Amino acid sequence: MSPEVTAELAAGVLTVTFRRPERRNALTWDMYEGLVAACERADADPEVRALVVRGEGGRAFAAGTDIGQFRAFASGADGVAYERRGTAVLDRVRAVGVPTVAAVAGYCVGGGLGIACAADLRIATPGSRFGVPIARTLGNCLSARTLDLMVEALGRPLTADLLLTARMLETVEAARVPGFLHAVVDDLDAGLDALTGRLTTGAPLTIWATKRLLDDRSADDTAVVDRVYGSTDFRTTVAGFGQGGTPSWTGT
Known part of the structure; x- marks a missing residue:
């Protein structure tokens, strides 16, 4: 596994941490693959009762895919392959057999928001920001499956709003979306302990x-x-x- 993503098991909780804080945990393919490997471990190890995904540094959960991943693209076919590969990662997160939690502090953007939407539950700190501002940045698009996960988590009107206006969703507004955030917590570690304590002691x-x-x-x-x-x-x-x-x- 890449040093930019780690997976640690404690008290039944497998915690995946994106460790690239100097780049706001922008996701490389090694990091995506590390997340998939952690999903495989969660399903293979009976000691794992919950899977948590978080970002190091407090400034970002994950600020999207690293732009460097796109520089070698030569045609639309490269984009199709990228979106298919990204969709497979999100589907693997969704398919994990134990409860999954996205613990968000700071920016949760692009691919990071996709991962958060694929998780079962989300908690966030005040001041976190959610969005996919590609209409003002890269000019790319999302796969239908990624959009489906966003619509499931946020609803179609808000998904359309975020993508068409390229604005960011603040925690205070995200907390008003039914079911999107399990909780808003000042202390992310304490919030995770409370939530995973319930998840790991259920039937x-x-x-x-x-x-x-x-x-x-x-x-x-x-x-x-x-x-x-x-x-x-x-x-x-x-x-x-x-x-x-x-x-x-x-x-x-």
Whole structure:
């Protein structure tokens, strides 16, 4: 993994940190690939109960893709390949089997906003800024899938507003968008501890089923529902309900 992105596991939380603060954590392909590798690890390691993505330095979550990634583009085909590759990263974040959290402090722009929208939950500090100001900067466009994730998180009217006017969304306005921000926190670490404490102590199979079916609500849910209701966790907690104590989840 690139030194510009690290993944550290503690108390069931795998924290991915973009470590390029001198460039406002502008994303290189090595950093995107490091994020994908962390997603693979989250799904492969049963000790991982939540995945957090954040940026180092406090000035930015990620200020978009590094412009240097575009300098070698020679044709529109290069742009198509870039957007397809970026879409694959966002889809991998969305597909992680444990809850995902984007912890935003500062700029969350372009590809950074795409990652945040692909996460299940978002928290942010006051003064953070969200946007994709490409109509005033690069003059490129987003893939349909990236737009879909933005519309899901922000709604179509606001997505159109941000892209067509190239303005930035401040935290105070973002907090008024239903469901976009889980919380606005002065202390990002404390906010993360409170949120991940809830995520890592919930019933693993309930969380797994929720994530799986939210992302494919038209699918046949028989196997998922059967696995949850047929689990040891469900039988044990039903038998002990009302007797006091906290459930001890096994994920089986």
